[in-house]
Amino acid sequence: MPDLPAAAAHPAPADPIVDVRGLGRSFTVSEGPFLRRTRRTVHAVADVGFTVPRGAIVGYLGPNGAGKSTTMKMLTGILSPSSGTVRVAGLEPARQRTRLAARIGVVFGQRTTLWWDLPLRDSLALTRHLYHVPATDHARRLAELTELLELGPFLRTPVRQLSLGQRMRGDLTAALLHDPELLVLDEPTIGLDVVSKSTIREFLLKLNAERGTTILLTTHDLGDVERLCRRVMVIDHGRLAFDGDIAALRDSAPAPRTLVVDLAAPTAPITVAGARCVAVEGPRQWLELDANPAAVIAAVAAEHEVADLTLREPDIEEVVADLYRRPAGERGRITA
Amino acid sequence: MAEPSTARTLTTEPRRTPPAPRSVGAYPLLAWTWMRAMAQYPVSLLLLTFGQAASTGLELTALFFVFGHAHQLAGFGINEALLIYGLAGVAFCLADFFMGSVERLGEHVRKGSFDTMLVRPVSPLVQLATDEFSPRRLGKVVPAVAALCYALAVLDIDWTPARILMLPVLIVSSIVICCCVWTLGASIQFFIADAREVANSVTYGGQAMTEYPLAIYGRSVVRTATFVVPLAFASWQPALFLLDRPDPTGLPEWLRYAAPGVALLMSLAATLAWRTGLRHYRSTGS
Amino acid sequence: MRVLFAVFSYELRRFSTYRVATAAGVFTNSVFGVINAMVLLAVFDAKPEINGYVAEDAVLQVFVAQAMIGPVAIFGPPLDLADRIRTGEIAVDLLRPVHPLLWWLAHDLGRAAFSLAFRSAPTFTVGLLVFALPPPAAPEQWAGFAAAILLATLVGFGLRYLYAISGFWLMDTRGVHATAWLLGTFASGMVLPLVLFPDAMAQVLRLLPFAALVQVPAEILMDKATLPGGTIAGGLAYQAAWAAALIAIGTLLTARATRKVVVQGG
Known part of the structure; x- marks a missing residue:
């Protein structure tokens, strides 16, 4: 499949699908032995701001514990922010979580949103009812996705018996059957083999190009970033350390x-x-x-x-690793 | 677009605005899907249902043994005790059937599966309550219903129109109250994830307690079970109403009509607790 | 031996991290104890003596029962072994130079030791305080009780080991476990002391291993004539016999299961 320009079929409207301003999230943690606990405040995310235009594919990078998942949880309404504002698809996730849920698709690479004991097909049928998708739309989309993601051989298999790659394709299908405007992926290719990774990446490109679905993904796999994203954001120690296209990321690197x-x-x-x-x-x-x-x-x-x-x-992996390694003072915010 | 002719393309019809989420209709739907999944292993389902029936059946056996030694407890004979046992069993077992799964909240929080419930456009309470919904839990209700029917048949109850009309109201109220107890127990787990056993002491402990005439526990327990954790409305008060007996601990008679009001208050308390818990969860992420 | 001790202390430490769950367990066991005790007090109020038991005896047994829930795991949890058989991870266990039964016994004793100290002892104390029970004075009753707890734990393990390894032959051990928990609670004197059961039934139940979990330890603490042989020693011998028998059966079946795994490749 040729590498199509993002959202060729759907020119991006002016209003961004994700609009994050001054976003912060702090937690109180208790430490130390019982009775001598001390409490301290940890800023998991501090003053993060960005927008994502409709039809983009944006990678959200950062080392473990940098604030990636916390940001994703605030974007999907699982977690309410301690400061700043978030708007996704024109809604406020913390207050309009269920309405937002009907308009976005979310996939957690580490855990499935499918029902563990149900055959994949039943899980997907259930999704149709939860999202109130008309039967004809559901059937058509399921047929498309079954073909594109090659689900046929395991549609009748209970989810717990699926391989990681099969499960991930099932999860992607479940997240897309209601045709969301925005797809949020948390580590979508974690633990997958080369073939499964490639199937999923090509599928995401096609989805973005032909359906105009905006994709926001966190990943540790820089192969995902290089293949999928024109733009990356790097978060480190809760702050946005970089926001720009991949070429600029390379240029910013001292490597x-x-x-x-x-x-x-x-x-x-x-x-x-x-x-x-x-x-x-x-x-x-x-x-x-x-x-x-x-x-x-x-x-x-x-x-x-x-x-x-x-x-x-320079290898993008080295560039990013270098960005993480930079001392806090120099890190600052680089916007390209 | 230079697509290979064999590759399927995605349709390009305009995107539909999704309808407003509705949680109420989702309950039977989710429950039905789970039941269908469970029915794929009919032998296992049958055995587990039988096991559940046996578990309440053995409690019933213990009740008979107890009354074999003491012919009356707090002035209540075996048939009256069966009425109380049956009412308590119906209330708690049906609440367990409808809402029992919510007690696993702490486990879902630990495993992260609660987050996946939050990204679906259906109330997480409904998703939690229907999780692994299985008809096997109805097995528990069978001995309770049998005891209740037997007691209603043999006891000399004065079936006035008021009693006939009130009986279903009282039973429904008792089920609602017990469902609320389960929800309250689950809500605690938003704050203390390992508190499942504490919740169990109110749910299963409450059932064990209300299976016997409440008066045997003394005045202070009866008062607590009436005004603090209103489990008295699960079996004790309805039984006093049906048997037309004064409360041996001296509580006023109007209480036996209060069950629907208590159910309403408990529903409000449970809703509030759940919302507070959910808000706490969403502001701590733990 | 050193390996087994390491496994034991690892489990002991692992369980000691579940502080809140342990506190919740003590609370729940105490609540159930109080409810059961009050029902029995009402029974003995109507009939002051039943088969050699008076009200205090019945209440003491209720709290022995609540205290035993932790160490003998009468309501579960199943041994982790059950899960490992289901997932096939058992193959790894069979490669260890330690007999799997001893390995899992060391595991379970670690769990039991923790729950004895932090779950049983507080629950039992709550019972004594709430009902102002005079604890038995004779040292041989306490010494016998201590031995009875250890033997009950071994019997509890022996039963759960058998439930778990039934997974080598059955598709799903959930049914086995559910039935076992049910039978165990009823036949052990946990739901109701066996002295309140009809005589014929009680006599049969006193022959089964389940009585060694609650009924016999309680009677040893109270030095009851209803014990096997009428003495504390008789009660301990009965428990020891069942512990030995269950562990022998467990060893035998483990050997068969191992051959099955080796031959069929799992």
């Missing part, structure tokens, strides 16, 4: 780009302005770039006989 040069014959390490040789292996040399790659390439080509050149972008 430099690398130029791999294959020379005609082995030579001494290359010295050019704006680059530094970091490794030599026979005729191949690795140059870390400080400056514009074009200038460096021109300089190298002028002085050496070059057989091949590759420009390597």
Whole structure:
């Protein structure tokens, strides 16, 4: 399937589907042995603000305990915020939870929303009634989703007997049968094999492109991010550390780009302005770039006989890891 | 769009505005789905139903043993005791049938499955109450109904029109009161997740207590069970009404007509407790 | 042996983290104890002596019963073993160099020891205080009672081990467990002291292992003539015989189950 521009079939209206301003959530935790407990306030999420336009696919990243799940819970109305405002699909999740639930789909990768002991088909039928989907719509969508997510072989199997990949596809179906405007995915590919991950990613792209469904996902899998998201938000220590597109995330990283040069014959390490040789292996040399790659390439080509050149972008995984590692003072907020 | 011709595409009809969520209709629907799932293992279901019937049946046996030694307890003979046992059994067992699953709230909170209930457009209380809904719980009601019918047949009850009309009102009120007790017990678990056993001491403990003429526990227990945790309205007060006997502990006679009002008050208390608990849960996430 | 002690103390520590649940358990056991005791007080009010029991004896037995709920796990929970058989994780257990029965016994004794100290003792104390019961004075009654608790715990384990390993042959042990909890509570003297049962029935129930869980320990504490052989020693011998028999059957069936798992691959 070609990589279609997001929401090609459905131009994004002006009003954002998710509008978060100054969002904060603090918890009181008790610590220490019984009778000598001390209480302290932890800010799980502090002053987070962002908007998601309709039709976007946005990745929400962060290390464990950074505030990802807390944010997702506030967006879906499970948790009420301690400060700030949240509007999702024009509703206030904390106060209009059940109305919102009818308009969004939520999938938790770690636990199923399906009924454990019921066959998948019964679970999905039940979903139709809970969301009041007309029978004809349900049948059509179920047929579409059954084909796209290849549910056929296990529709009659009780959920507890499904493999993780099958269960996740079942969960996605259950979350989409009422045709939600927004799909919220919490770790959708966690623990899945390569084939299942790929099926789900391609499906999500198709869903976004053809149905215009907005997708907001948290993940630890940067493969998800690179394949699905044009925009990422990184939360760390409860604060938004980055919000922008993937290219900007790469640029923001101090991790430099690398130029791999294959020379005609082995030579001494290359010295050019704006680059530094970091490794030599026979005729191949690795140059870390400080400056514009074009200038460096021109300089190298002028002085050496070059057989091949590759420009390597920093690995997104390293970029994100680096962002998490940055000391709090430098972290600040980078918006691209 | 350069789609391969074999790949299915998603329809592009305009998105429908979803209807307002309705929780009431969801109860029978969820219950029915669970019952169908349980009915897939008919032998297991039958055995479990039988087991539940046996559990109340054995309590009934114990009651007979007790009355074999003491022919009267607090001035009540075996047939009157059967009436009380039957009324208590019907109220608690039917409440258990309808609402018993809510006592597993703490477990759902710990496992995180309560969060999945919160993202569906149906009241989490309804989802909780119908969780693993099984007709096997009706097994418990069978010995209670048998005892009640037997007692109503053999006892010399003065069947005035008022008594005939009041009997169903009193039974429905007692079921409502017990459902509220279960909901209150569940609401505590929003604050203390491990408090299930405390809730059990009111639900199953309440059943054990109200299966016997309440007067045997003395005045203070009767007063507590009337005015604090109104379980007296499950069996004691209706029995006094049917038998047309004064309260041996000296409480006023009008109390026996108060059951519908108590049921209403309890419903309000249970609703309030549930809402408070849910609000607490949603502001602590634990 | 060291492994078993490690398992025992691990379970002991694991249960000691459930503070709230334990407090809730003490509360519930005490409430049920008070209700049952008041019913029996009303019975003995109408008939002051039944088969050698007076009102105080009946109330004391009620609180022995409530105190035994924890250690002998008469209402469950089933051993974790039951779940491991269902999921097939049992294969791992069979690879250990320790006999599975001993492994699970060490587990269960850890749980029982914790609940004896933090569940049984407070519940029993509540009973003595609420009903102002004079505790038995003779040291041999207390020594006998201590031994009886240990033996009751072994019998309780032996029964639950058999319920759990029935899972090797049955699809689903839920039915077995449900029936067992039901039978156990009724036949042990937990719901009602066996002395209040019709004589013929009581005589049969006194032969079954369930009486070793509540009825016999209570009678040992009160040094009742209704004990097997009429003495504390007789009561202990009866409990010990059942504990040995159940554990022997358990060992035998474990060997069969192991062969079945090895041959069929689970």
